[in-house]
Each structure stands twice: as structure tokens, then as C-alpha cells.
Amino acid sequence: MSSRKPVIAGNWKMNTTPAEGQTLAKAIADGTRESPNVEVIVSPPFTGLSDVSQAVAGSNVQVSAQNVSSEQSGAFTGDVSVSMLEGLASHVIIGHSERRGLSCETDGVVAAKAVAVQAAGMTPILCIGETEDIRKLGNPVESVRSQLRDSLVGVSDWESLIIAYEPVWAIGTGAAASPQQAQAIIGEIRQELEQLAGPEAASKIRILYGGSVNSNNIGPFVDQPDIDGALVGGASLQADEFVRIVEMTARLENKTA
Numbered sequence: 001m002s003s004r005k006p007v008i009a010g011n012w013k014m015n016t017t018p019a020e021g022q023t024l025a026k027a028i029a030d031g032t033r034e035s036p037n038v039e040v041i042v043s044p045p046f047t048g049l050s051d052v053s054q055a056v057a058g059s060n061v062q063v064s065a066q067n068v069s070s071e072q073s074g075a076f077t078g079d080v081s082v083s084m085l086e087g088l089a090s091h092v093i094i095g096h097s098e099r100r101g102l103s104c105e106t107d108g109v110v111a112a113k114a115v116a117v118q119a120a121g122m123t124p125i126l127c128i129g130e131t132e133d134i135r136k137l138g139n140p141v142e143s144v145r146s147q148l149r150d151s152l153v154g155v156s157d158w159e160s161l162i163i164a165y166e167p168v169w170a171i172g173t174g175a176a177a178s179p180q181q182a183q184a185i186i187g188e189i190r191q192e193l194e195q196l197a198g199p200e201a202a203s204k205i206r207i208l209y210g211g212s213v214n215s216n217n218i219g220p221f222v223d224q225p226d227i228d229g230a231l232v233g234g235a236s237l238q239a240d241e242f243v244r245i246v247e248m249t250a251r252l253e254n255k256t257a
């Protein structure tokens with residue numbers, strides 16, 4: 001771990017009704033009060049944003065949307081624009097592999113979203129990561145580096161950006177990458193950011209690992225020099241488990257601070 005403040009973000013995906021989200025968010029807000037040295041983010045579906053943001057008001061927990069349109073308004077049935085998130089979210093997950101895969105979102109689309117999110121004063125949590133097929137070909141580094149570059153075209157605000165490296169083969173499978181594997185790729189991501197943003201800015205950008213993170217395996221991830229926390233899917237749906245992940249991170253952060 002480094003001088004960067006760690007981030008633990010929960011991606012609830014298409015789970016939780018507004019009422020369930022409110023209950024979960026309250027429990028997380030209560031459970032993480034003693035961990036102010038970790039940035040805690042929860043990401044409910046759009047329909048839960050309002051209740052969840054009220055539930056966490058005044059706590060250590062911030063709220064993220066799971067997606068947004070790059071368009072401002074108009075004939076985009078089913079989409080939500082950045083202005084509609086005002087007052088409801090401080091962050092937006094963009095380019096999650098489920099959206100890239102199921103909704104055919106290209107790097108270009110993701111980059112346009114990143115620009116729109118920053119222009120609206122929110123922080124994008126940009127997801128990148130190689131598929132199983134690319135992994136099998138042997139060396140995922142170049143694929144991840146080019147995905148990063150192409151998903152950041154037009155972005156110039158390097159202070160408002162979080163990256164999540166999520167190897168697609170590790171998401172929801174129970175087969176997390178090893179902390180060493182994740183560190184190797186995340187180190188490359190930071191080098192690519194150095195080229196894009198300069199060394200000073202790149203050294204401040206938080207880069208998370210995501211893919212089957214839980215309270216048993218979080219420790220060695222956040223112990224790596226370039227890994228600044230985690231984007232957590234399944235394990236973020238249970239308050240106790242998610243709080244344990246935050247607590248483990250807080251403990252390691254205290255040790256190194």
C-alpha cells in the first residue's frame with residue numbers, strides 16, 4: 001500500500017430493490033464509521049440511488065452509479081444522463097466488462113462517458129481487464145494497456161479518476177487473480193498512466209483490483225505496492241462481509257501509514 005488513500009467500492013449490479021438497498025447501505029454506513037482512512041463507495045442500481053444516498057448521508061460512504069449515457073438528453077430511451085445523477089452520486093462506474101460484453105460498449109463509447117462524467121463534476125471508476133481468450137494467448141499486458149489508452153481518449157482531468165483492473169475471467173467466478181498477477185498488470189497500468197498523464201499525476205491515481213474479492217483474500221491484494229483497493233461484486237451484497245473487507249483494508253493502511 002502507498003500514500004494513496006485506499007478505496008473499497010461495492011458494485012451491487014442488478015441486485016437490491018430500493019428498500020433492500022437502503023437497508024444494506026445503512027448497515028454498511030454504520031459498520032464503516034471506524035474506518036475513515038478508507039474511501040468506501042456503494043453502487044446500487046439507478047432505482048436505488050435516491051434511497052441509498054439518503055441512507056448514507058453524513059457517513060463515510062459515498063454513492064456511485066453503475067453506468068451513465070455520454071449524451072446529455074434526448075431520444076435515448078432507457079438511458080440516464082449525468083445531469084440526472086446530480087445530488088445522487090459522486091462516482092460512476094464506466095466500462096464494466098458486463099456492459100462491454102452484453103451491451104457492446106466500445107472503448108470509444110467508454111471514453112465519451114468518462115469525459116461526460118468528469119464534466120459533470122463526478123469521478124469515473126473506469127473498468128478495464130482482459131478476457132479469458134486474451135489471457136489464453138499468453139500476454140494480456142498490451143491488450144490492457146491499449147484498452148486503457150482508448151478508454152481515456154479526451155480525458156484530461158487526472159485528479160478525478162479511479163481505475164479498476166478486473167480480469168474478466170475472475171469476475172463472479174470465485175477464481176480471483178493472484179495478488180502477484182494483479183500487481184504485475186496494475187504496475188503496467190500505472191506505467192501507461194505515466195505516459196498519458198505524467199509521473200506525478202499517475203502516482204496519485206488510485207487503481208483497484210476487482211474479480212472475486214472477499215474478506216479472506218483482500219489482504220494480500222491491498223498489500224501490493226500499486227493496488228489501492230478493490231471493486232467488489234458478490235461480496236458487497238452482504239453488509240458484514242463488505243464491512244470486513246473495509247476493516248481489513250483499514251488495518252493494513254494503519255500499519256503502513
Ligand code: PGA
Nearest residue numbers: 171172211212232233234
Ligand atoms: P465479483 O464482481 O466480485 O462478484 O467477482 C466484481 C465486479 O464485477 O465488479
